[in-house]
Amino acid sequence: LAEQWARNTTYPEGSIGRLMDPPHATFRPETTVGQAIEMLRSLVRTALITYGYVTDSDGRLLGLVTMRDLLFNDRANRLGDVMLKDPFALHPTLDVSDAMRLTLNRHFPVYPVTDEAGRLVGLVRGSVIFEEEAFEIAAQPGAMVGVEKEERIATPLFGSFKFRHPWLLINLVTAFAAGGVVAMFQGTVDKLVILATFLPVLAGQSGNTGCQALAVTVRGITLGEIKPGGAMKLVAKEFFLGMANGAVTGVLTGIAMYILAESQGSPHAALLGVVVCFAMMGSCAISGISGAIVPLTLKRLGADPATASSIVVTTATDVASMGLLLGLASLVIR
Amino acid sequence: LAEQWARNTTYPEGSIGRLMDPPHATFRPETTVGQAIEMLRSLVRTALITYGYVTDSDGRLLGLVTMRDLLFNDRANRLGDVMLKDPFALHPTLDVSDAMRLTLNRHFPVYPVTDEAGRLVGLVRGSVIFEEEAFEIAAQPGAMVGVEKEERIATPLFGSFKFRHPWLLINLVTAFAAGGVVAMFQGTVDKLVILATFLPVLAGQSGNTGCQALAVTVRGITLGEIKPGGAMKLVAKEFFLGMANGAVTGVLTGIAMYILAESQGSPHAALLGVVVCFAMMGSCAISGISGAIVPLTLKRLGADPATASSIVVTTATDVASMGLLLGLASLVIR
Structure with a gap:
């Protein structure tokens, strides 16, 4: 067991290799069913044995025998003849999340793990993969806004502060980008102060549109639903969806x-209405695109697609919505 | 099998009862190991049998026998003597997410399901519970911003529109609440147009603070980490955390x-700086509280703690941050 643990630490964190149990109950193909039962008789007292594994003299995995196979086959049969040949096996360097996608439709209690040469290096329980992954996935909404995986309900106040504060400082820098856009158009706001009322409406609306696209994309990546070449299609879909949603809202x-501008006696009421409408359409379209592109890019860069994605997307949607509203207004209304 | 499916549909959606397989391989306690093996011999050809279950004449679950028990016990032994007595069982009305929390540290391949009278009504694979739950959890970031569980990457454009648009309309109504706050203080913005630049900074910052609290709370609920009576403590923690983070930012x-006000020659530069600082502290504290209270309240109301939570929290943070900034400014600077 100690040996297995030492071996496990040679594999990268978050990989299947880290989760391996030692491969008990390995046999040669020429072993008979009867011999295997006798060999297992003492082994089952000390270890939880689910399957027997058949390997050649180099340790390469040839097949798998179940307790049912042993129980209901003639004791004189050789394991090589009754075993399930070439069983499904995982590789130790595989990411837990990739392993989850591979095992999603198999539901075996235990998976053998083999190295590049096909040698059996350990076993991994299916439930362990899913448990690991359930914890990973449960951390996603937090990761999007800068909450570390390690933070739990029981984390003390100062611990939580240390975890979250760096991300809030990053968020502050990006929030100033949105503020900078408004500052750029301060003259326009000064002339048409009614625009300030609509800044949070456009920002809130395109922010939620962007976060919808973000959530769908992150989930698709998590569940392995995005096919090669499907990324462009996804971005295009979110663009049109953002535009459609932006058109209605x-x-x-x-x-x-x-109505509001008219009631305040503004001479530009109609024009302001049109500007708001187009700014909403444009910013929701940009929000849809950024909601899809940010996690896809993070994934391509080898990073977790959820990390800080919401901070980036809401900055993009803030800048886009406020920039479009104030920019269009300053162009059209003089 | 058809009978089991009919039985499963009598249980509420999202419950363990919906996921049950039929309980094959049930025996009486007086059956011998040898008899059980013979009875299983034909059964294992048609069904995946992991354990045998021992029930009394009323179908009440008494114990469980493994293939190892059958293989390594004397054939003349009675199952009642070799079985594991009173095995862990699930109830069919249990929520899948509650079942996940109960089975998290057990890792059995299959769980027996018993009704209130202790009768064996079906079997549930552990992997199925975790798979269901992994899908549920993966839908959380979407649920927070109004993406239905049913929506996948492959959902056609119009389908996605129909799913997401209702939530965006709700979000529009709430976004107008934030816009309404700015409209209320339009006179203040008119006098101190520099405040408009800081509206998105405060809104963005307190929005992210609130979403951090929200993510941590939803995750805690999902993983069953919130103890009875722990809710108030959690809200208090997020209040202080928001205040601390708000103080620094x-x-x-x-x-x-x-600096900006001074450079524009405003006579109120120092006062404006102080107002911004206190508005940030206050709105981040309110954001922390709302991030914790919204999912806890949804949960208490029997709803999914993630649904639309982000829409509610960002509205609260928008209203709080903009209201505090403009309200304080209008009070202090005349």
């Missing part, structure tokens, strides 16, 4: 702007 | 405000 927001 | 933002 844009018209409603544009009408609200028109 | 508030001072930084206050300094930025002072």
Whole structure:
């Protein structure tokens, strides 16, 4: 067992190699069913044996025998003849999340793990893979906004502060980007102060649109649903979806702007309504694109697709929505 | 099998009862090991048998025998003497997520399911519980921003539109709440247009603070980490954490405000800096509270703690941050 643990630590963190139990109950193909039962008789007292594994003299995995095979086959049969040949095996360097996708439809209690040469190096319980992965996935909404995986409900106040504060400082820098956009157009806001009322409406709306696209994309990556070459299609879909959602909410927001501006006696009420409508459409389209592109890019860079993704997406949607609203207004209304 | 499916549909959606396989391989306690092996010999050809179950004449579960027990015990022994007595069993009305928490540290391949009278009504594979739950948990970041569980990468454009649009309309209504706050203080913004620049900074910062608290709380609920009576403690922790994070980022933002206002020749530069600092502290504290209270309340109401939680929390943080900034400014600077 100690030997197995030493071997496990040679594999990267988050890999299947880290989760391996020692491969008990290995036999040669020429062993008979009767011999295997006798060999197992003492072994089952000390270890939880689910399957027997058949290997050649170099330790290469040839097949797998179940207790059912041993119980219901003639004792004189050789394991090489009754075993399930070439069983499904995992590789020790595989990521736990990739292993989850491979085992999703298999539901075996235990998986053998073999190295590049096909040698049996350990066993991994299916439940352990899923348990690991359930914890990983449960950490995603937190990862998106800068909560470390390690933080739990029981983490003391100062521990939580240390975990979360660095991300909030990063968020502060990105929030200033949005503030900078407003500062750029301060003259426009000064002239048309009614625009300030609509800044949070557009930012909130495109922010949620972007986070919807983000959530769907992260989930698709997690469950292995994104096929090679499917990324462009996904981005295009989120673009059109953002535009469609932005068109409907844009018209409603544009009408609200028109009514409010009219009631304040603004000479530009109609034009302001149109500006708000187009700004909403544009910023929701940009939000859809960024919600899809950010996690896909993180994944391509080899990073966790959830990490800080929400911070990046909401910055993009803030900058896009406020920049479009104020930019369009300053262009059209002089 | 058809009979089991009919029985499963009598249990509520999302419950263990929905996931049950039929209980093959049930025996009486007086059956011998040898008899059980003979009875299993034909059964194992048609069904995947992992354990045998021992029940009394009313179908009440008494114990469980493994293939190892059958293989390594004398054939004349009675099952009642070799079985594991009173095995761990699940109840069919249990939520899958509660079942996950119960089975997290057991890792059995299959769990017997018994009704209130202790009768064996079906079997559930551990991997099925975890698989169901992994899908549920993977849907959480989406649920927070109004993406239905049913939506996948392959959902066609119009399908996605229909799923997401209702939530975006709800989000629009809540976004107008934030816009309404700015409209209320339009006079203040008109006088101190520099405040508009800091609206997105405060909103973005307190929004992310609130979403961190939200993510930690939802995860804690999912993993069963929140003890009875622990809710108040959690809310208090997030309040202090928000205040601490708000204090640090508030001072930084206050300094930025002072420098910008000073450079624009505002006579209120110092006062504006102080207002920004206190508004940030206050709104981050409120964000922390709402991030914890919203999922806890949803859970208490019997709803999924993730659903639309982000929409509610970001509205609260928008209203709090913009209301505090503009409200304080209008009070202090005349």
